[in-house]
Amino acid sequence: MNAMENLVINLAGHDNLWIVQLFIIVLAAVTAGYILNKIIDRLELHTDKTATVWDDAFIEACRKPAIWLVWILGINFAASVAAQKMGSPLQGLIDPINRLAVIFLGALFLNNFIKRAERNLVHPDYIAKPMDATTVIAIGKLLRASVIITAILVALQLFGYSISGLLAFGGIGGIAVGFAAKDLLANFFGGLMIYLDRPFSVGDWVRSPDKEIEGTVEDIGWRLTRIRTFDKRPLYIPNSAFASISVENPSRMSNRRIYETVGIRYADINAMGSIVNQVTAMLMAHSEIDTQQTMIVNFNRFSESSVDFFIYTFTKTTDWIQFHKIKQEILLEVAEIIAANRAEIAFPTSTLHIETQSEVPVVG
Numbered sequence: 269m270n271a272m273e274n275l276v277i278n279l280a281g282h283d284n285l286w287i288v289q290l291f292i293i294v295l296a297a298v299t300a301g302y303i304l305n306k307i308i309d310r311l312e313l314h315t316d317k318t319a320t321v322w323d324d325a326f327i328e329a330c331r332k333p334a335i336w337l338v339w340i341l342g343i344n345f346a347a348s349v350a351a352q353k354m355g356s357p358l359q360g361l362i363d364p365i366n367r368l369a370v371i372f373l374g375a376l377f378l379n380n381f382i383k384r385a386e387r388n389l390v391h392p393d394y395i396a397k398p399m400d401a402t403t404v405i406a407i408g409k410l411l412r413a414s415v416i417i418t419a420i421l422v423a424l425q426l427f428g429y430s431i432s433g434l435l436a437f438g439g440i441g442g443i444a445v446g447f448a449a450k451d452l453l454a455n456f457f458g459g460l461m462i463y464l465d466r467p468f469s470v471g472d473w474v475r476s477p478d479k480e481i482e483g484t485v486e487d488i489g490w491r492l493t494r495i496r497t498f499d500k501r502p503l504y505i506p507n508s509a510f511a512s513i514s515v516e517n518p519s520r521m522s523n524r525r526i527y528e529t530v531g532i533r534y535a536d537i538n539a540m541g542s543i544v545n546q547v548t549a550m551l552m553a554h555s556e557i558d559t560q561q562t563m564i565v566n567f568n569r570f571s572e573s574s575v576d577f578f579i580y581t582f583t584k585t586t587d588w589i590q591f592h593k594i595k596q597e598i599l600l601e602v603a604e605i606i607a608a609n610r611a612e613i614a615f616p617t618s619t620l621h622i623e624t625q626s627e628v629p630v631v632g
Contacts, residue, residue: 290346297342301335308334325388329380333373340369367426375419382411401470406463409490455491458507462488467510472519479513481505523558523582524591530602531574536611540567544577546605551581556594558584574614 308331315323348362386408390401468474468485474495475482483497493510495503532540548565551557561582568578579602583594606613 289349293342293346293349297339297346300342301338304335304338305331322385322388325381325384328384329377332380333377336376337369337373340373341366344369364426368423371419371423371426375415378415379412382408382415403463403466405470405488406460452491454508454511455506458509458511459488459490459493462493462507462510467515468517468519472517475516475518476513477516479509481513481515519586521586523561523584524586526579526581526583526595526598528599529568529576529578530606531571531576531614532606532611533614534573534575536609537575539609539611540575540577543606543609543611546609547577547579547602550601550605551579551598554598556583556585557598558582571614573616
């Protein structure tokens with residue numbers, strides 16, 4: 269910048285050349301921004317070859333703030349020269365504006381870095397053991413809010429406003445705001461409890477036996493949680509509601525259960541023992557059945573039109589579609605075992621017994 273200042277001073281002696289000075293300063297600022305952008309491109313190519321992803325995050329986050337800082341300082345320098353030539357009182361605002369720009373661009377850099385850090389922490393391409401997305405999003409929101417609030421307070425202090433008085437007023441006013449916006453605060457703390465307790469995360473399938481709530485969690489905000497129902501409609505639920513209802517999270521089940529009752533005819537009751545044993549052996553040998561979990565195949569009851577046995581077992585998979593394929597396969601094998609024992613699956617029937625009476629002689 270010394271060479272640039274000398275050039276400006278030399279040109280300042282010629283009153284008819286101050287417009288040229290402005291042009292040169294602006295051109296130099298634009299050129300410097302362009303050169304800085306190319307340097308950052310080279311640095312990105314270099315960081316792409318490194319094992320760590322945090323240098324990529326740093327370079328990506330500082331691109332816009334660094335380029336904008338060069339442009340703003342250059343334009344403000346040109347504005348300072350113009351104000352000096354014209355004797356404008358606005359010259360005193362140049363320095364505060366530069367400081368405000370530094371604060372704003374510093375906050376922008378931190379905000380960009382936090383966003384990229386969120387992506388690094390949850391994406392398997394960037395980290396060996398990705399963190400829980402819900403927790404990362406919550407921490408990211410808190411950090412970004414802290415950066416913005418801090419930047420605003422520093423900017424107010426820069427322009428001569430006492431932030432101590434503002435903070436004191438905020439403490440007193442917070443009580444009044446708390447009473448006026450209790451529902452909003454209840455939703456905020458409800459969202460905070462969701463982030464801390466983590467009963468569900470984004471992408472989980474949840475449902476509530478207390479309310480008509482069932483679907484996939486798409487977003488957990490500070491006020492609302494958005495759930496996409498299975499008919500693809502968005503359902504918006506205030507976070508405070510989760511403090512008073514039961515929530516079931518089927519996405520976190522370890523296994524899926526097969527629990528079916530099968531009935532055969534009373535005429536085939538002699539084959540019941542063989543059928544139960546063969547079904548048990550089939551389940552034990554099935555590759556998709558978790559034999560470490562409870563498995564029961566037993567003659568259960570005498571029904572009105574059948575003798576029943578039940579199957580109670582668990583699959584290894586929790587995938588809904590795969591589970592039903594396995595269940596279908598097992599039920600068809602059960603039907604084959606029943607047929608192989610020359611028995612039949614019962615359906616509701618009624619048997620009418622007619623008692624034959626001997627003829628009674630008529631006495632006449």
